[in-house]
Amino acid sequence: METMSSTPQSQQWFDRAVQVSPGGVNSPVRAFRAVGGTPRFMTSAQGAWLHDADGTRYLDLVGSWGPMLLGHAHPEVIAAVTEAASRGTSFGTPSPPEVELAEEIVARTPVDLVRMVTSGTEATMSAIRLARGFTGRTRVVKFAGCYHGHVDSLLAEAGSGVVTLGLPGSPGIPAHVTADTIVLPYNDRDAVTAAFAEHGDEIACVITEAAAGNMGVVSPLPGFNQFLSETCAAHGALLVSDEVMTGFRVTRSGHWGLDGAQEGWRPDLLTFGKVMGGGFPAAAFGGRADVMALLAPSGPVYQAGTLAGNPVASTAGLTTLRLADDAAYARLDDWSAQARALVSSALDDAGVPHVVQNVGSMFSVVWGLTEPVHDFAGVQRQETHRYTAFFHAMLDAGVYLPPSAYESWFVSAAHDDEALTRMAEALPAAARAAAAATPA
Incomplete structure (x- = not known):
């Protein structure tokens, strides 16, 4: 020591x-x-x-x-960021880099539309809100040990810092906030089937890390993510795949490139962060066009962010992804x-x-x-x-x-x-x- x-x-x-x-x-x-x-x-x-x-x-x-x-202080990323910052650090308007970054994400992953945010927590929180708005349902299924940021309703048996510090799952969070969260053992098909048998018409979505990385690295068992996709579809729920950690890291298409691309299924919504920001605070969520169309200003589900799509962060992420060959x-x-x-x-x-x-x-x-x-x-x-x-x-x-x-x-x-x-x-x-x- x-x-x-x-x-x-x-x-x-x-x-x-x-x-x-x-x-x-x-x-x-x-x-x-x-x-x-x-x-x-x-x-x-x-x-x-x-x-x-x-x-x-x-x-x-x-x-x-x-x-x-790409490692720290990659010279091409630094050069691109320096040039972007010299033109202004935030506009509060649309800007070209955020469009180019969204195009890169759409080209690499099974999403039709993307909304930029500033953190993985914000991405998962917004995806859950959108899933509830789309389905008109309230319950959310998550898995013990999977961490989806410090979203109130998802801090039930979360991994990462919560288990590291031995903290209870929901101090400071009213009981009614987590009442609609169903926590199941990861990789347990029978538990998922039973939850849908009991609550199927109330479940808005299942959210899962594409591969767990916040209880240590724990892979989905073969076919587990596909099973979740099929189960959700059969019950009118959405599958939210959290690729904040695995996205653009384990393949150019994230973990979906390891299973979904081969097995012929796709999540309804995905969340991204970390690599896509190139070291800057940037994240995103995206998915099916019909689901994403419910977001304001196209639809009634409200979501906004002052620094979302920040031109400097978008430039860092875009440069990183373009270099990630x-x-x-x-x-x-x-x-x-x-x-x-x-x-x-x-x-x-x-x-x-x-x-x-x-x-x-x-x-x-x-x-x-x-x-x-x-x-x-x-x-x-x-x-x-x-x-x-x-x-x-x-x-x-x-x-x-x-x-x-x-x-x-x-x-x-x-x-x-x-x-x-x-x-x-x-x-x-x-x-x-x-x-x-x-x-x-």
């Missing part, structure tokens, strides 16, 4: 931060509460590397929680596969039971188990104390991992042989630390 004196500048910044921000951070997982120690305050980044306020250089396997598909995705997949093999080998050598789970280039480790897990209950059986020890050993060796066992690890097209060498050098000691770890 690192000592306070080893990170004096980060500690000073954190001491200042706690005086002006709750917990010293603007998003809970950044506070290191799950792993302990001093959060690192980063001051710059380039490619696959971060630099903190104390001048330490880290291999980055967080990637700003997913957006940095087949070669870039091949590099992501190759580096991720090599990294997963290194992690598994080191843990095997140290005698640490584990499972490395992945969806495309996204991956995470389930600690203390030996069989793949397929739902939230399975994930919660893991031995997270092993990750705490592993995390700090990797951090001491200059590798920055997500400060929570319940998060995906992210790589970028900038991760190269130097990055792989740093990973390989750090892993043996970290694996031994995980092996020696005991519960608190």
